[in-house]
Amino acid sequence: MVYGWPIAGAFTAAVGLAMAEICSAYPTSGGLYFWSARLCTHRRWGPFAAWLTGWFNVVGQWAVTTSVDYSLAQLIQVIILLATGGKNGGGYLASKYMVIGFHAAILLSHAVINSLPITFLSFFGQFAAAWNMLGVFVLMVAVPTVATERASAEFVFTHFNTDNGAGIRSNLYIFVLGLLMSQYTLTGYDASAHMTEETKNADKNGPIGIISAIGISILVGWGYILGVTFAVKDIPYLLSPDNDAGGYAIAEVFYLAFKSRYGSGAGGIVCLGVVAVAVYFCGMSSVTSNSRMAYAFSRDGAMPFSSVWHKVNKQEVPINAVWLSALVALCMALPSLGSLVAFQAMVSIATIGLYISYALPILFRVTLARKYFVPGPFNLGRYGVLVGWVAVLWVATITVLFSLPVTYPVTKDTLNYTPVAVGGLLFLVLASWLLSARHWFKGPVTNLDG
Numbered sequence: 369m370v371y372g373w374p375i376a377g378a379f380t381a382a383v384g385l386a387m388a389e390i391c392s393a394y395p396t397s398g399g400l401y402f403w404s405a406r407l408c409t410h411r412r413w414g415p416f417a418a419w420l421t422g423w424f425n426v427v428g429q430w431a432v433t434t435s436v437d438y439s440l441a442q443l444i445q446v447i448i449l450l451a452t453g454g455k456n457g458g459g460y461l462a463s464k465y466m467v468i469g470f471h472a473a474i475l476l477s478h479a480v481i482n483s484l485p486i487t488f489l490s491f492f493g494q495f496a497a498a499w500n501m502l503g504v505f506v507l508m509v510a511v512p513t514v515a516t517e518r519a520s521a522e523f524v525f526t527h528f529n530t531d532n533g534a535g536i537r538s539n540l541y542i543f544v545l546g547l548l549m550s551q552y553t554l555t556g557y558d559a560s561a562h563m564t565e566e567t568k569n570a571d572k573n574g575p576i577g578i579i580s581a582i583g584i585s586i587l588v589g590w591g592y593i594l595g596v597t598f599a600v601k602d603i604p605y606l607l608s609p610d611n612d613a614g615g616y617a618i619a620e621v622f623y624l625a626f627k628s629r630y631g632s633g634a635g636g637i638v639c640l641g642v643v644a645v646a647v648y649f650c651g652m653s654s655v656t657s658n659s660r661m662a663y664a665f666s667r668d669g670a671m672p673f674s675s676v677w678h679k680v681n682k683q684e685v686p687i688n689a690v691w692l693s694a695l696v697a698l699c700m701a702l703p704s705l706g707s708l709v710a711f712q713a714m715v716s717i718a719t720i721g722l723y724i725s726y727a728l729p730i731l732f733r734v735t736l737a738r739k740y741f742v743p744g745p746f747n748l749g750r751y752g753v754l755v756g757w758v759a760v761l762w763v764a765t766i767t768v769l770f771s772l773p774v775t776y777p778v779t780k781d782t783l784n785y786t787p788v789a790v791g792g793l794l795f796l797v798l799a800s801w802l803l804s805a806r807h808w809f810k811g812p813v814t815n816l817d818g
Contacts, residue, residue, distance in 0.1 A: 369546065369593050370525060376550035377586035379762040383723075384557055384582040386730045386759040388575035389752055391560070392744030395571045396812075399558055399661065400425050401670075403729035405811040407737040415811040416801060421728045422665050423797045425558070428722030429661055432556060433654040433693060434700040435715040437478070440647045441470035446616045447640050450623055450633060454612030461614065464705055471701050474648065478655045479694035485683040489656060496649030503642045504588050508595025511639065515599040515625040524594065529603045535776030544769050551766055552719045553589065556654060557581040558726065575746040599625050618643075658693035659686050668812045670805075713785030720767055720790050727763035730756045 390403045401422030405414040445462045453459040462470070481492060512518055519527075528539060536542055560577030599621055600606065609615035612623055612633070622636035663686035666677035677689045704711035733741055734756035741752075748755055771790075775782040801809075 392746035407732035425725035431718035512598040662689040716786035
């Protein structure tokens with residue numbers, strides 16, 4: 369975690385910089401799929417590029433919303449467990465049906481908030497940013513300070529845990545699999561691109577939004593990781609399903625830190641509440657981004673029943689797209705009732721699918737459009753192509769890494785179904801293009817010139 373975060377962060381910054389440069393040239397709520405269409409116009413591949421990028425982006429965003437809000441539902445399950453005595457004290461463990469109920473309630477509230485005028489949404493967004501910043505600083509100081517036993521700097525910066533119970537012994541393999549946590553967290557910054565039609569000076573502020581989101585996340589996130597790891601001593605115990613949090617490691621860290629000093633884990637539960645509120649706002653912003661992407665994509669006729677999803681109300685809010693995004697995120701979580709393997713396969717599209725949609729316009733920028741791309745006010749100058757290639761190669765690398773098995777021996781229950789999920793999405797997108805969309809989808813409808 370300690371070294372994987374800045375490594376993934378550095379390459380994510382390259383992806384963000386490349387995206388910011390394109391965003392400055394084409395500031396529209398369609399974001400990535402509009403960029404792909406414009407960058408491929410001279411080769412007449414624009415409609416296909418837009419179709420491919422758009423569907424990977426919108427489905428990836430739905431998967432992100434699903435995973436964020438379902439993770440919050442699971443966190444609520446653990447908070448209730450600890451608040452009622454913990455696993456070893458007869459605490460109440462909510463059933464999987466209750467967790468889905470939490471998930472549905474969270475999505476409902478997010479849909480309601482996102483149905484409000486943009487001024488209210490802006491307030492919630494600013495409050496969320498303040499909560500995340502202050503909350504993280506409180507946790508990164510309070511948790512290691514309260515803990516009666518703290519790890520040494522040598523442990524934090526040099527200890528490499530290989531006791532994983534997953535049958536993996538290769539240190540390199542363990543390290544690259546661990547990058548998934550960082551890369552999954554560092555997603556969603558395309559939201560700034562999707563909000564550009566509701567942003568002043570979008571060709572400048574859109575790119576600033578992308579870059580600042582990544583930069584602040586890298587710095588604050590690393591501080592949070594360091595703060596938490598200084599409070600960690602016995603890693604295998606934190607991962608054990610027999611601890612009070614039932615194996616939910618971060619909850620057990622907070623709970624133990626306060627219980628060891630005060631004899632009660634109540635303070636740890638409050639800390640988990642701080643995290644829960646932060647995750648809640650993350651899900652809220654995810655629905656915002658989802659709805660703008662679905663609105664723009666349907667405005668160009670790419671989605672079934674497009675005429676319904678691109679309608680806006682009197683406050684210019686794409687309200688139908690908001691509720692569609694919440695409904696799809698609910699449906700994508702339902703497989704968890706039958707099989708967590710199926711659910712994990714579906715949400716695996718969150719990282720890989722989203723990053724593929726990030727990489728496609730960057731790839732077109734450094735290849736097909738290299739000679740005629742006209743940058744906006746924010747540009748990387750002569751380094752644009754180099755940064756673009758670094759970004760594309762990084763996405764190609766993580767696509768392979770995160771498709772590798774995460775547990776050995778490999779069985780139907782431990783197989784990493786990410787290649788199946790992402791490959792299935794690719795098959796459906798290509799099949800729909802060849803059988804139907806190529807005859808009628810002409811790409812983004814634009815009133816921009818040149």
